[in-house]
Amino acid sequence: EAGVAQSPRYKIIEKRQSVAFWCNPISGxxxxxxxxxxxxxxxxxxxxxxxxxxxxxxxLPKDRFSAERLKGVDSTLKIQPAKLEDSAVYLCASSFTAQETQYFGPGTRLLVL
Amino acid sequence: GIQVEQSPPDLILQEGANSTLRCNFSDSVNNLQWFHQNPWGQLINLFYIPSGTKQNGRLSATTVATERYSLLYISSSQTTDSGVYFCAVTGGYNKLIFGAGTRLAVHP
Structure with a gap:
């Protein structure tokens, strides 16, 4: 069974730029x-x-962060504009239902300069 | 909200040693999970343990929900056990609340 997929794995941007992360959860x-x-x-x-x-x-800091999950499968997380304090690892996880074990993807490492 | 405290914050072991990691939580929870975050950042589920005791190889965990704590035991530690161990509890609607972690370094 394939795990949670995320991309990109690494991203370096300058402050005030925009960035988007993608997540594909475990099937089902x-x-x-x-x-x-x-x-x-x-x-x-x-x-x-x-x-x-x-x-x-x-x-979720809604003034700069947004996320969507179209069709209930893949999801994207966007930051616009980025700040220095947004430097972090962004992890996506999925679970079969809300009451069951969460499985994590490898994460996206974001560095804001 | 629920507070999760882990101890010790850092731990250095010689290969082959045993250790116990502790997780205290401030309120009743629906569930509790232990994770290992390896040096590459991947979070790996170790145990899903709302109460009782579970064992998986050299690792075991015990949760005493009535006293609001959980313990993770690592026996005969190996260098591959290095990383950060997180305890996370679920409050409403499976919202995971993580502790700050215990950073473990196992030296050969």
Whole structure:
């Protein structure tokens, strides 16, 4: 069974530029999550989708971050414009249902200069 | 919100040694997971353990939900066990709340 796929794996941009990350969850998983992991900390949930609807986006900085999950499968996370403090690893996870184990992708490492 | 505290924050072991990692949480939770983040950043599920004890090879975990803590045991540690161990609890709607992690370095 293929795992959660993410791309790109690394991205370096300058502040005020835009960036987008892509996630393909495990086949059949209805729930998809985006986490931000700042160096030295545990991951923090940004947004949770159930199929193509948003369940929780309470910690998403909506003035600059946006996410969508068209057709309830793949998802994209966008930052526009980026700030220095957005430098982090962005992790995507999926689970079969919202009550089951979450499986994580390899992450996208973002460096904002 | 729920607070998750892990101890110790850092741990250095000689290969072959045993260790115990602790996770305390501040409120009742629906579930608890232990993860290992390898040096390349990949988060790997170790245990899904709301209560009781589970074992998988050299690793085992115990959660005492009524006392709000969980323990992860690593026996006969190997260099490949190095990385960061996270405890994460689920509150409402499977929202995972992570602790700050225990950074483990196993030396040959």
């Amino acid at each position: 998983h209805a729930t998809l999550y985006w986490y931000q992991q700042i160096l030295g900390q545990g991951p923090k949930l940004l947004i949770q989708f159930q199929n193509n609807g948003v369940v929780d986006d309470s910690q």
